[in-house]
Amino acid sequence: MALAWWWRNQGRLVPYATAVALTSLTHFYGLSLMLAAGAWDGSRSRCGLLLSGGLGTILALAWMVYASDYLFSTKAGSWIGCPSFALLEDILAPGLGVWPLPKLALLLLMLVTLHRWCGLKPVRWFDADM
Numbered sequence: 001m002a003l004a005w006w007w008r009n010q011g012r013l014v015p016y017a018t019a020v021a022l023t024s025l026t027h028f029y030g031l032s033l034m035l036a037a038g039a040w041d042g043s044r045s046r047c048g049l050l051l052s053g054g055l056g057t058i059l060a061l062a063w064m065v066y067a068s069d070y071l072f073s074t075k076a077g078s079w080i081g082c083p084s085f086a087l088l089e090d091i092l093a094p095g096l097g098v099w100p101l102p103k104l105a106l107l108l109l110m111l112v113t114l115h116r117w118c119g120l121k122p123v124r125w126f127d128a129d130m
Contacts, residue, residue: 008037017052033059
């Protein structure tokens with residue numbers, strides 16, 4: 001991923017397309033990031049980068065089409081269990097104590113209540129005067 005970004009910044013289109021292809025085949029995050037970079041390049045009229053990034057993603061998209069019969073079948077996901085928030089709770093428990101998810105929900109409810117009925121001002125994180 002970093003190598004693709006470096007070649008993108010250097011303007012070397014063939015190595016960039018190769019790195020995009022390898023990044024896109026590695027995982028879906030790489031594919032989505034490369035497609036987002038291509039959309040950004042297209043909005044900025046950088047046709048060379050858009051074309052080389054698009055050509056690099058063709059291989060991953062073709063693989064997804066080829067494997068879609070298996071991926072969308074019932075046997076593909078049969079080994080995956082139901083989603084669980086146990087890992088998230090285990091990560092949050094040392095800082096928030098027992099039952100961290102209900103505590104986060106109460107905190108969010110309190111902030112919404114304070115903002116709505118008590119006049120709590122929103123925090124502007126990106127202001128230059130802070």
